[in-house]
Amino acid sequence: MEVTGKVKVVNPEQQVSASFKKRELVVTTDEQYPQHILIEFTQDKCDLLSSYKQGEAVKVSINLRGREWVNPQGETRYFNSIQGWRIERLAPEGSVQTPPMPAAETFAPATNLNEDEPDDLPF
Numbered sequence: 001m002e003v004t005g006k007v008k009v010v011n012p013e014q015q016v017s018a019s020f021k022k023r024e025l026v027v028t029t030d031e032q033y034p035q036h037i038l039i040e041f042t043q044d045k046c047d048l049l050s051s052y053k054q055g056e057a058v059k060v061s062i063n064l065r066g067r068e069w070v071n072p073q074g075e076t077r078y079f080n081s082i083q084g085w086r087i088e089r090l091a092p093e094g095s096v097q098t099p100p101m102p103a104a105e106t107f108a109p110a111t112n113l114n115e116d117e118p119d120d121l122p123f
Contacts, residue, residue, distance in 0.1 A: 003037050003082075004059045004090065005029040013046050023049050025084060027060060039084040048087050061086035 009026040016022060023046040029035045039060055041049055052058065065081045 001062050001064065002059055003027055003029065003039065003062055005034075005037070005057070007052050007054050007056045007058055008036060009054070010049050010052055021046055025049055025052070025060070025087070027058060037082065039082045041084045045085055048084075052087065052089075057090040057092060059088050059090055060084050 005027040007025065008028045009024070011024040013021055013023045020042070022040050022042045025039045025041065027037045027039060029037065039062060061084065063083045063085065065083050067079050067081075069077050069079060071077060
């Protein structure tokens, strides 16, 4: 899955435990009702965010993760997270160079047209 939009926030890296670190990114989608999507990058993927700044247009490849947790009262709760594993910059609109269209060839009108010949074209 992918999320596209503009970088709203790149949080600093958090050392959650001795063996686990994460970094959060918020991407604002470009749609009628923009969404602010929090995406977590973990472990070695944290470094992918180092060169991204607020306002940049990006495409983020994500996985949805879900887990179950039973609290001390015995109630079961479910949590979801969005985990990023790749991020790339998108070219700003209007900056993509389209190759020029080749000049249209011009043809002289047909001079040997015979109106008496049957028209066998199917259209």
